[in-house]
Amino acid sequence: MSYPNHIKDEAARINMNVDDEQFAAKMDEADTLKEFKGEFCFPKVKDCCISENGKTNDSDVIYLTGNSLGLQPKAIQSEMMNYLSDWRQFAVEGHHKGQHPWLTIDEEVQESLSKIVGCKPAECCPMNTLSVNIHMMMAKFYNPTPNRFKIVIEAGAFPSDLYIAESQVRHYGYNPATDLIKLTPPAGEYTLTTDYIKQTLATHGDSIALIMIGGVQFFTGQLFDIKEITAYGHSLGAIVGWDLAHAAGNVELSLHDWNVDFACWCSYKYLNSGPGCIGGLFVHERHTSDFQENNDRRLLGWFGNKLSNRFRKEMPFEAEVGALGFRCSNPSVADCTSLRTSLSITNRASIPKLRAKSLLLTSYLEHLLLTKLPSTHKVSIITPNDPAQRGAQISLNIGGKVEAAKLKNALLDAGVVCDVREPNVLRVAPAPLYVSFTDVKRFVDILVQSLQSTN
Numbered sequence: 001m002s003y004p005n006h007i008k009d010e011a012a013r014i015n016m017n018v019d020d021e022q023f024a025a026k027m028d029e030a031d032t033l034k035e036f037k038g039e040f041c042f043p044k045v046k047d048c049c050i051s052e053n054g055k056t057n058d059s060d061v062i063y064l065t066g067n068s069l070g071l072q073p074k075a076i077q078s079e080m081m082n083y084l085s086d087w088r089q090f091a092v093e094g095h096h097k098g099q100h101p102w103l104t105i106d107e108e109v110q111e112s113l114s115k116i117v118g119c120k121p122a123e124c125c126p127m128n129t130l131s132v133n134i135h136m137m138m139a140k141f142y143n144p145t146p147n148r149f150k151i152v153i154e155a156g157a158f159p160s161d162l163y164i165a166e167s168q169v170r171h172y173g174y175n176p177a178t179d180l181i182k183l184t185p186p187a188g189e190y191t192l193t194t195d196y197i198k199q200t201l202a203t204h205g206d207s208i209a210l211i212m213i214g215g216v217q218f219f220t221g222q223l224f225d226i227k228e229i230t231a232y233g234h235s236l237g238a239i240v241g242w243d244l245a246h247a248a249g250n251v252e253l254s255l256h257d258w259n260v261d262f263a264c265w266c267s268y269k270y271l272n273s274g275p276g277c278i279g280g281l282f283v284h285e286r287h288t289s290d291f292q293e294n295n296d297r298r299l300l301g302w303f304g305n306k307l308s309n310r311f312r313k314e315m316p317f318e319a320e321v322g323a324l325g326f327r328c329s330n331p332s333v334a335d336c337t338s339l340r341t342s343l344s345i346t347n348r349a350s351i352p353k354l355r356a357k358s359l360l361l362t363s364y365l366e367h368l369l370l371t372k373l374p375s376t377h378k379v380s381i382i383t384p385n386d387p388a389q390r391g392a393q394i395s396l397n398i399g400g401k402v403e404a405a406k407l408k409n410a411l412l413d414a415g416v417v418c419d420v421r422e423p424n425v426l427r428v429a430p431a432p433l434y435v436s437f438t439d440v441k442r443f444v445d446i447l448v449q450s451l452q453s454t455n
C-alpha cells in the first residue's frame with residue numbers, strides 16, 4: 001500500500017502550508033481515526049509531574065511513550081471484571097463456560113494477532129513473554145554444528161536479546177566473544193544500512209546458524225528491511241528470526257509472505273494490552289507441518305500437545321497445529337482477556353490506516369523539530385529521515401549541556417510524557433491511536449521551552 005508519507009505533500013494536497021497556525025487542527029478534523037483517542041485512559045499532569053509546579057494541573061498528559069508502554073484502553077476494565085466474575089461464578093468450569101471459555105482463550109486471539117503481523121492465524125499465538133519466547137524459539141531454531149554455529153545480532157540490540165543470544169551460544173559450548181557476531185554501525189553513525197548488514201553477513205557466510213534482529217530498533221527507531229534481510233540470510237543458509245517488540249502494532253508486517261522463520265513480540269507497547277502482558281509468537285508454517293517428537297528441537301510442555309492427549313503421557317506427543325504447538329503452559333486468562341480487548345481496538349482502526357496516519361504524524365513531528373528547535377541547542381535526530389525506514393518513533397540525541405534525564409522531567413512537569421535511554425537520547429513516539437497533530441505541535445513548543453529552562 002502506498003501513502004502520502006511526507007507532511008508537506010499532504011499540506012499541499014489540502015491547499016495549506018504545513019506551518020499555518022491552523023494546520024494541525026485541520027489535520028485533526030480530517031483524521032478518520034480521531035475517535036479512537038477517546039477509547040484510552042490518559043494520566044493527568046498532576047499525577048505524572050515531578051515538581052510541585054504541576055501538582056494542580058488536572059489536564060491530560062500528551063503521551064508520547066507508546067513505544068514503551070501503551071495507554072490503558074477503557075474497555076479493558078469491564079472485560080477484566082467479566083473474567084473475574086466468570087472465575088467467581090464457574091471456578092474450574094470456567095474452562096468450558098462463560099462467554100470466553102478459558103480452554104480456548106488464547107486461540108480466540110489468533111485471528112486478530114495474524115492481522116497485526118501478517119500471517120495465517122495458525123502461524124501465530126499469544127504465549128509467555130517476549131524474552132522467554134525468544135529463548136524457546138532459539139531452542140527450536142539454533143541448531144549449531146561444527147561448521148555452522150554463529151548467531152548474528154545488533155550490537156545495540158535490547159539488553160535482554162543480547163543476554164539471550166550470549167547465553168544460547170554459551171549453552172551449546174561456543175564462545176560469545178567469537179561466535180556471537182554483533183552488527184555495529186560504522187564509526188559516528190547510529191543506524192545500519194541493509195547493504196552494510198548484508199556485507200557483514202557475507203563475511204561470516206555459511207558459519208552463521210541464526211540471525212536475529214529487532215524489526216524496529218528500540219533505541220534509534222530504525223525500521224529494518226525485514227523482507228530483504230530475511231531473504232539474504234536464507235541465501236546463506238541461516239535461520240532468520242525477528243524481535244518485533246517495537247514493530248507490532250506500529251508498522252505493516254507480512255511475516256508469512258516475507259518467509260520469516262520466527263518472530264516474537266510483546267503486547268504492551270503499541271498494542272496497549274498492559275504492563276508485562278502476554279507476548280506473541282510467529283512460526284512459519286513450513287516449520288510446523290511435519291512435527292515428529294523424536295526429530296524436533298522445540299521444548300515441550302502439556303499445552304503444546306493436542307487436547308485429546310494432554311493428560312495422557314502414555315500417548316505420543318502430538319503437537320497442536322502451528323504456533324499453538326509451541327506452548328508449554330496454559331495461558332494467563334487475565335492477559336488474554338486484556339490482549340483480546342486491546343487488539344480489537346487496533347484491528348478496528350486497522351494497521352494500514354494506523355500506519356498511514358503514523359507516517360504523517362511522525363513526518364510532522366520531524367518537520368517541526370527541524371524547523372522550530374533553535375540551533376543553539378545541539379539536538380539531533382538519530383532516526384532515519386526516510387519514512388520507510390522508521391515507525392512512529394523519533395529519537396533525539398540531546399547534545400550540549402542539557403541532560404536528557406532533566407529534560408524528561410521538565411517535559412513531565414509541562415504535561416508531556418517521553419522517555420530517555422542512556423546516555424542522552426530522548427525517545428518520542430506519537431502513537432497514532434491516541435496522539436493528535438495538535439498534540440505533536442504542542443509537544444514541540446513545550447520541548448523548545450523545556451530545553452531553554454534546563455540549559
Ligand SMILES: Cc1ncc(COP(=O)(O)O)c(C=O)c1O
Pocket residue numbers: 129130131132158160161214218243245246266276279
Ligand atoms: C526490543 C525489546 N526486546 C525485548 C524486550 C524484553 O521484553 P520482556 O520483558 O517482555 O521479555 C523489550 C522490552 O521492552 C524490548 O523492547
